Amino acid sequence: MSVAEQIRNIAAEARQASFAMARLSSKVKNELLLDMATALENSAPQIIGENLKDLAAGQQRGLSAAMLDRLMLDEPRIKGMADAIREVAALPDPVGEVTGMWKRPNDLMVGKMRIPLGVVGIIYESRPNVTSDAAVLCLKSGNAVVLRGGSEAIHSNLAIATVLKAELSKRKVPEAALSLIPFTEREGVTEMLKQEEFIDVIIPRGGESLIRFVVQNSKIPVIKHYKGVCHIFVDASADFEMAREIIINAKTQRPGVCNALETLLIHKDAAEKFVPFIYTTLAGLNVELRGDERFRKFAPRAKEATEEDWSAEYLELILACAVVNDMDAAIDHINRYGSLHTESIITGDYGNAQRFIREVNSGVVMVNASTRFSDGNQLGLGAEIGISTTKLHSFGPMGLTDLTTTKFIVYGEGQVRP
Amino acid sequence: MSVAEQIRNIAAEARQASFAMARLSSKVKNELLLDMATALENSAPQIIGENLKDLAAGQQRGLSAAMLDRLMLDEPRIKGMADAIREVAALPDPVGEVTGMWKRPNDLMVGKMRIPLGVVGIIYESRPNVTSDAAVLCLKSGNAVVLRGGSEAIHSNLAIATVLKAELSKRKVPEAALSLIPFTEREGVTEMLKQEEFIDVIIPRGGESLIRFVVQNSKIPVIKHYKGVCHIFVDASADFEMAREIIINAKTQRPGVCNALETLLIHKDAAEKFVPFIYTTLAGLNVELRGDERFRKFAPRAKEATEEDWSAEYLELILACAVVNDMDAAIDHINRYGSLHTESIITGDYGNAQRFIREVNSGVVMVNASTRFSDGNQLGLGAEIGISTTKLHSFGPMGLTDLTTTKFIVYGEGQVRP
Numbered sequence: 027m028s029v030a031e032q033i034r035n036i037a038a039e040a041r042q043a044s045f046a047m048a049r050l051s052s053k054v055k056n057e058l059l060l061d062m063a064t065a066l067e068n069s070a071p072q073i074i075g076e077n078l079k080d081l082a083a084g085q086q087r088g089l090s091a092a093m094l095d096r097l098m099l100d101e102p103r104i105k106g107m108a109d110a111i112r113e114v115a116a117l118p119d120p121v122g123e124v125t126g127m128w129k130r131p132n133d134l135m136v137g138k139m140r141i142p143l144g145v146v147g148i149i150y151e152s153r154p155n156v157t158s159d160a161a162v163l164c165l166k167s168g169n170a171v172v173l174r175g176g177s178e179a180i181h182s183n184l185a186i187a188t189v190l191k192a193e194l195s196k197r198k199v200p201e202a203a204l205s206l207i208p209f210t211e212r213e214g215v216t217e218m219l220k221q222e223e224f225i226d227v228i229i230p231r232g233g234e235s236l237i238r239f240v241v242q243n244s245k246i247p248v249i250k251h252y253k254g255v256c257h258i259f260v261d262a263s264a265d266f267e268m269a270r271e272i273i274i275n276a277k278t279q280r281p282g283v284c285n286a287l288e289t290l291l292i293h294k295d296a297a298e299k300f301v302p303f304i305y306t307t308l309a310g311l312n313v314e315l316r317g318d319e320r321f322r323k324f325a326p327r328a329k330e331a332t333e334e335d336w337s338a339e340y341l342e343l344i345l346a347c348a349v350v351n352d353m354d355a356a357i358d359h360i361n362r363y364g365s366l367h368t369e370s371i372i373t374g375d376y377g378n379a380q381r382f383i384r385e386v387n388s389g390v391v392m393v394n395a396s397t398r399f400s401d402g403n404q405l406g407l408g409a410e411i412g413i414s415t416t417k418l419h420s421f422g423p424m425g426l427t428d429l430t431t432t433k434f435i436v437y438g439e440g441q442v443r444p
Numbered sequence: 445m446s447v448a449e450q451i452r453n454i455a456a457e458a459r460q461a462s463f464a465m466a467r468l469s470s471k472v473k474n475e476l477l478l479d480m481a482t483a484l485e486n487s488a489p490q491i492i493g494e495n496l497k498d499l500a501a502g503q504q505r506g507l508s509a510a511m512l513d514r515l516m517l518d519e520p521r522i523k524g525m526a527d528a529i530r531e532v533a534a535l536p537d538p539v540g541e542v543t544g545m546w547k548r549p550n551d552l553m554v555g556k557m558r559i560p561l562g563v564v565g566i567i568y569e570s571r572p573n574v575t576s577d578a579a580v581l582c583l584k585s586g587n588a589v590v591l592r593g594g595s596e597a598i599h600s601n602l603a604i605a606t607v608l609k610a611e612l613s614k615r616k617v618p619e620a621a622l623s624l625i626p627f628t629e630r631e632g633v634t635e636m637l638k639q640e641e642f643i644d645v646i647i648p649r650g651g652e653s654l655i656r657f658v659v660q661n662s663k664i665p666v667i668k669h670y671k672g673v674c675h676i677f678v679d680a681s682a683d684f685e686m687a688r689e690i691i692i693n694a695k696t697q698r699p700g701v702c703n704a705l706e707t708l709l710i711h712k713d714a715a716e717k718f719v720p721f722i723y724t725t726l727a728g729l730n731v732e733l734r735g736d737e738r739f740r741k742f743a744p745r746a747k748e749a750t751e752e753d754w755s756a757e758y759l760e761l762i763l764a765c766a767v768v769n770d771m772d773a774a775i776d777h778i779n780r781y782g783s784l785h786t787e788s789i790i791t792g793d794y795g796n797a798q799r800f801i802r803e804v805n806s807g808v809v810m811v812n813a814s815t816r817f818s819d820g821n822q823l824g825l826g827a828e829i830g831i832s833t834t835k836l837h838s839f840g841p842m843g844l845t846d847l848t849t850t851k852f853i854v855y856g857e858g859q860v861r862p
C-alpha cells in the first residue's frame with residue numbers, strides 16, 4: 027500500500043472509532059486516562075530508549091542544543107506527562123452537557139447538547155510531550171485523534187502512542203481512536219490534510235511556517251493562530267506604578283511566547299510623565315525600545331520605529347512604542363496592526379475600561395492585567411489544546427469544550443408541523 | 445479597474461466598515477432595520493420596475509414558470525420582506541451578551557462576551573428576498589455583509605441593496621457595511637471567495653451544486669449543508685398512530701425541503717404490524733415506497749430499494765424503508781448513510797429515547813416529533829440564516845447568535861503572572 031492509501035486507512039478507521047469514542051461514559055474515559063498515565067510511567071525505560079534514537083539522529087543532523095533539549099525525555103519529564111494526563115482526567119467532561127433548553131408554544135422541548143467534533147487531527151513539531159497532551163484532550167472530549175508529530179521525534183512519538191493505544195484495546199475501545207502517522211516525509215502531512223471525509227478539524231501546533239503550510243494545503247478546516255502581536259494601552263488615567271509592573275511582566279517574564287507584549291501605546295496626556303519613566307525602567311532591563319516620533323520626544327535615546335515594527339512579533343526583548351491621541355486612536359492602531367490575540371488597557375477610568383472591553387475585538391481583551399494571562403490554563407479552562415486568532419468555532423485560548431460542538435435535541439409528544 | 449480589483453475593494457471596504465458596525469448600539473441597529481423596512485415598502489414601485497427587467501430577461505432565457513415565480517416581486521412580497529426585517533429588529537441582540545464569568549484564584553474576573561464575526565459573505569441563487577433577509581441578519585448581529593445573488597435577479601437585488609444602503613448612510617454608518625457584488629459573471633463568485641483577508645465566513649444558500657462550487661473554490665471558511673437525508677426510526681414500543689401521523693407529516697407536508705423525511709427505519713419487532721399499516725397509508729397518499737427485503741416481506745408491492753436509495757435525498761414523494769434488528773442497527777445505519785441533518789425516534793421507551801438523543805450525532809435529534817420542525821424559526825431561534833451539517837462553529841439550524849463568536853474578557857486590578 028502507498029503512503030497515501032495507508033494514511034487514508036488511518037483516517038477512515040479513526041472516523042469509525044469516533045462513533046465508539048462518542049458513546050463512552052465519563053467514568054470510562056477518566057479511568058482510561060488514569061491508566062494511560064500509569065502506563066506511561068511504567069514504560070519510561072522503553073520510551074527513553076526510543077528517545078535516545080531521536081537524540082542521536084538529531085545530533086547527527088546538527089540540531090541546536092535548544093532543539094535537542096526540547097526533544098529530550100527523561101524520567102521527570104515522563105512523570106510530568108503522566109501528571110498532565112491526570113489533570114485532564116480530573117477536568118469536567120463537556121460531552122453530554124445541555125447548554126440550554128426551552129419550550130416552544132407547541133410544547134416541544136428544545137435544547138442544545140454538547141457532542142464531540144468527531145475526528146481531530148493534530149500536526150505538531152518537535153516536543154514529544156504533545157503526543158500525550160493533545161491525545162488525551164481529544165479522547166477526554168470523546169473524539170478520535172490522528173497525530174502527526176515532527177520527524178525529529180518519530181521514535182519517541184511512536185513509543186508514546188503505542189503505550190497509550192494499548193490502554194485503549196484493554197478496554198475494548200478501537201485502537202484507531204488514537205493514531206500516529208508513522209511517515210516522516212512531508213507527504214505524511216499533505217495526505218493527512220486531504221482526508222476531509224474522515225477528519226473534522228486540524229489543529230496545528232508550532233511555528234508560523236508550519237501553520238501557513240497546513241492552511242495552504244488543507245481541505246479540512248484549520249483552527250489556527252499565526253502570531254501574537256499583543257498591545258498594552260496606557261490610558262491618561264492609568265496608575266503608572268501598576269502600568270510599569272504589568273508592562274515589565276508582559277514584556278520580560280517570558281518574551282519568547284505568543285502572549286508576550288510587543289507594542290506599547292501611550293495616551294498623549296500620559297506621555298510626558300510616563301514615557302521617560304517606562305523608558306528608564308525597560309532600558310534597565312535590557313529591553314530595546316523602538317518609538318514613534320512622539321515617543322522619542324520624551325525618550326530621545328529610543329530607536330526609531332519603522333512601519334514594520336507595528337506588526338512585528340519580536341519574541342525577544344524589543345518593544346515598539348507609540349504615543350496616541352486617545353483611546354479611539356489606540357483601538358484604530360490595534361485594528362490596523364494587531365493579530366487578534368490579546369490586548370490590555372491600563373486605566374483608572376471606568377468608562378474607558380468598559381469601552382475597551384466592548385470595542386476591542388481580539389480573542390482576549392483585558393483591563394489592568396498582564397497579557398501573559400492569555401492562556402487556557404491561566405484563564406481557567408484547564409489544559410489548553412491551542413489558541414485561535416480566527417473567529418470561527420473558537421476565538422482565543424481553547425480548552426476541552428472547544429473540541430466539542432452542540433446539537434439540537436428535541437423532546438416531543440407526537441407534534442407535527444401544521 | 446478589473447472585476448478582481450473591484451471585488452477586492454468591496455471586501456476591503458466591508459472589513460473597514462465592520463469596525464463601525466461592531467460598535468453600533470442595539471438601539472441604533474434596531475432603528476436602522478425598522479427604517480429599512482419602511483424604505484423598502486416606500487420604494488416598491490422602483491423595485492418592481494427593476495424586477496420586471498429580470499423577469500423579461502428570464503423569459504427570454506427560457507426560465508421555467510417555477511423559476512420565474514421565485515424571481516417575481518409584487519407589493520405583497522415586498523411587504524413580506526419588510527415584515528421579515530421588522531421581525532429581525534424585534535429579536536434580542538446577541539452582541540455584548542456575556543455568556544459566562546468566573547473568578548480565578550488570583551481574583552482576575554474572566555468571562556466570555558459575544559462579538560460579531562466581522563464580515564459575512566452570502567452567496568445565493570434566484571430569490572431576491574434573500575438580499576434583504578440575509579443582509580439584516582448580518583447587520584443586526586453587528587457584521588458587515590457582502591452579498592452575491594443569482595445573475596437572474598441582478599436588477600432586483602441591486603434595487604433592494606440600494607434602498608437598504610441609503611438607510612445606512614442616513615445614520616452615518618459606512619455604506620460599505622452592506623455591499624452587493626454587481627457582476628453577474630462567475631468570476632464575481634470566484635474572486636469573492638479569494639478575499640480571506642477581508643471576509644470571515646461564507647454562507648452559501650442554494651442547491652448542492654452551488655454549495656459544492658463554493659466549497660471547492662473558497663479560501664474562506666464555508667458554513668454549509670449539502671443535503672438532508674433525514675431518518676425516522678420506529679421503535680418496537682412506538683405508538684403506531686403517532687408514528688403514522690409524524691411520518692405522513694415528515695414525508696408529505698412539504699417533500700421538497702431538506703428537513704423532509706427520506707428514510708424510514710423500523711424495529712424488527714414492529715415490522716409485522718407496522719409495515720403493512722404504513723405501506724397502505726403512504727401508498728394511499730401517492731408516496732412511492734422502496735423497501736429492503738425484510739420490509740417487502742410485509743409490503744410485497746413496495747419497490748425494491750437499491751444501495752443508492754439509502755443515501756438519496758429524493759425531495760419528492762419517495763421513501764426508502766428498511767427493517768432493522770434494534771436501535772444499535774438503526775444508529776449504525778444513520779451513521780453510515782445519514783447527512784448529519786435531522787433524525788427522529790418514535791418510541792414509548794424512556795431508555796431508548798434518552799439513548800437515541802445522546803448517541804445520534806446529527807445537527808437535530810428528536811423524540812416523537814416530525815423532522816419538519818428542524819428549522820431555525822420552528823426551534824425558536826427567530827429568523828434562520830442557514831443550516832450547517834458540519835460540526836465546526838455551528839451545527840444544525842443557525843440564527844443570529846451563529847453570526848457571532850465570543851472573546852475572553854478579563855477584569856484585573858494590576859495582576860501579573862508569577
